Amino acid sequence: MKNYLIAKSRRIRSSPYTSRIENQGVTAYTTYNHMLLPAAFGSVEDSYHHLKKDVQVWDVAAERQVEISGKDSAKLVQLMTCRNLSKSKDGRCYYCPIIDDQAGLINDPVVLRLNENKWWISIADSDVILFAKGLAIGHKFDVKIIEPNVDIMAVQGPKSFKLMEKVFGEKITKLKFFSFDYFDFKGAKHLIAQSGWSKQGGYEIYVENTKSGLELYDHLFEEGKEFNVKPGCPNLIERIESALLSYGNDMDNNDNPFECGFDKFVNLDSDINFLGKEKLKKIKLEGIKKKLMGIQFESKKINLSSSLNIEDEKNEIIGELRSACYSPHFGKVIGIAMMNSPYWNVSQSVKIEVNNNTFTGKVCDLPFI
Numbered sequence: 468m469k470n471y472l473i474a475k476s477r478r479i480r481s482s483p484y485t486s487r488i489e490n491q492g493v494t495a496y497t498t499y500n501h502m503l504l505p506a507a508f509g510s511v512e513d514s515y516h517h518l519k520k521d522v523q524v525w526d527v528a529a530e531r532q533v534e535i536s537g538k539d540s541a542k543l544v545q546l547m548t549c550r551n552l553s554k555s556k557d558g559r560c561y562y563c564p565i566i567d568d569q570a571g572l573i574n575d576p577v578v579l580r581l582n583e584n585k586w587w588i589s590i591a592d593s594d595v596i597l598f599a600k601g602l603a604i605g606h607k608f609d610v611k612i613i614e615p616n617v618d619i620m621a622v623q624g625p626k627s628f629k630l631m632e633k634v635f636g637e638k639i640t641k642l643k644f645f646s647f648d649y650f651d652f653k654g655a656k657h658l659i660a661q662s663g664w665s666k667q668g669g670y671e672i673y674v675e676n677t678k679s680g681l682e683l684y685d686h687l688f689e690e691g692k693e694f695n696v697k698p699g700c701p702n703l704i705e706r707i708e709s710a711l712l713s714y715g716n717d718m719d720n721n722d723n724p725f726e727c728g729f730d731k732f733v734n735l736d737s738d739i740n741f742l743g744k745e746k747l748k749k750i751k752l753e754g755i756k757k758k759l760m761g762i763q764f765e766s767k768k769i770n771l772s773s774s775l776n777i778e779d780e781k782n783e784i785i786g787e788l789r790s791a792c793y794s795p796h797f798g799k800v801i802g803i804a805m806m807n808s809p810y811w812n813v814s815q816s817v818k819i820e821v822n823n824n825t826f827t828g829k830v831c832d833l834p835f836i
Contacts, residue, residue: 470495479503482528483618483677484684491698499529499592505700512795514697515704518667522626523699524687527664527671528618533588533596539608542740544578544586546602549724549741551734555580560645560660563588564724564732565595570743570750571720572727573598575712577662579647587617587673592715602742616675620684623669626694631670633690634683635659639670647673652686655679664701666709666836704792707801710761710834717759717789717803723747725755726805728833757786758811761835764800764828767793769821777804777817785810788819794835800826801835 473479473496480502488505495507505526508514517523535543545552548563549570555561557580565573565588574595579587588595596614603610622631631639635650639659642648647660657680658673674680688696705711712718718727724747725733735748762777769791777786784807791802806815815830 473498473503475503482526483674483681484526484528484620487681487684488526488698493698493700500531500590502529502531504529505698508698508700511703512793514699515702515795517695517697518624518665518699518702518705520625521695521697522622522624522630522669522691523697524684524691525621525623525663525698525700527621527701528674530589530619530671532615532617532673533590533599534585534613534615535588535599535610536585537608537610538584539603539610540584540586543599543603543606543608543610544588545739546606546741547573547588547599548578549734549743549747550732551737551739552578552580553737553739557582558646558648560589560647560662562645562732564727564729565598566724566741566743566747567598567720568742568746570723570746572714572718572722572724573720574714575718575727575729577645579660587615589619592713616677618674618677618680619671620674620680620687621663621669621671622687623663623665623699624667626696627667627669630687630691630694630696631659634687642670652679652683657683664711665705666711667705703790704794707790707792707803708794708796708834708836710803712759712803713790718805722757722805723750723755725750726757727759756808757805758808759833760786760804760806760811761831761833762788762791762802762804762817762828763797763831763835764791764802764819764826766800766826766828767798769800769802769819769826771802771821775819775821777806777819779810780816780818785815785817796836800828802828803833804830806830
């Protein structure tokens with residue numbers, strides 16, 4: 468796969484940390500929410516090994532917030548997701564598939580309940596803010612919807628806990644997974660959640676005070692020297708091994724929550740009102756016709772820049788490969804695929820064609836690790 472340069476313009480926003488990561492040696496960008504997101508600092512495989520062993524600081528300011536406030540804010544947030552939020556609590560994060568009236572996925576964000584009348588929908592890649600505004604106008608909800616000036620940095624990896632304790636004190640060690648609280652840094656308050664787009668553990672710092680955030684960014688690297696801290700970014704290998712799904716890559720608006728394995732986040736038996744509820748009931752009754760699964764290929768290299776058809780031994784199309792990478796853990800290429808029924812059974816033989824080369828593999832469960 469050939470890489471091309473991204474031409475910066477007003478259409479693509481830089482983050483407050485962009486100048487810093489460029490000085491630190493970022494080698495590739497992608498774009499999310501019309502903003503630059505670092506995609507590599509040299510070798511992705513080297514960064515993968517470092518992430519699993521030490522600690523990294525990520526510029527993930529592209530993970531923008533949709534802030535919904537007002538007396539009808541809880542109604543609007545619930546209307547957007549099939550997960551029951553009626554018993555949600557302040558200071559907690561909730562993974563919430565957002566769907567449309569046909570049960571197609573709009574996104575799969577983390578929702579933060581700041582209080583009963585103020586929520587942040589923390590999204591990576593789609594214009595959810597426009598979807599929310601449309602629903603609010605159509606339902607005449609009394610809400611205010613904005614994109615606040617919040618620029619997230621993430622601290623990820625097994626040594627993130629020691630680094631964050633060194634910077635913020637013992638209090639942060641009491642923070643539970645998918646909970647958040649406010650922590651002081653040189654007089655500025657920062658909302659910090661124990662969360663992040665890796666399975667290695669860590670935190671996300673929701674920076675509202677840009678000046679303080681930049682000082683904190685630099686301070687994390689200074690204090691993190693003893694933990695071998697390095698700049699990093701969401702790692703393709705680690706996310707595929709962990710089956711951390713990427714909206715727009717592994718799933719999109721043509722897929723529903725059941726097909727993507729989000730069953731436990733679909734609440735059809737409660738009396739909550741959400742978009743696409745009746746459609747999901749019908750899908751559940753009739754059963755799904757495709758399903759996200761893993762595939763292990765008998766190869767060490769496959770170049771994948773877009774989805775590829777998956778065939779069986781009779782050359783019939785039985786699925787679609789959506790993400791893939793070489794896994795050092797398995798010593799082969801692994802991928803996330805949407806498999807058609809009944810071909811999603813474990814050990815189902817598959818093949819793909821790339822540049823006139825045939826690669827064979829077998830279906831497996833997710834996650835890989």
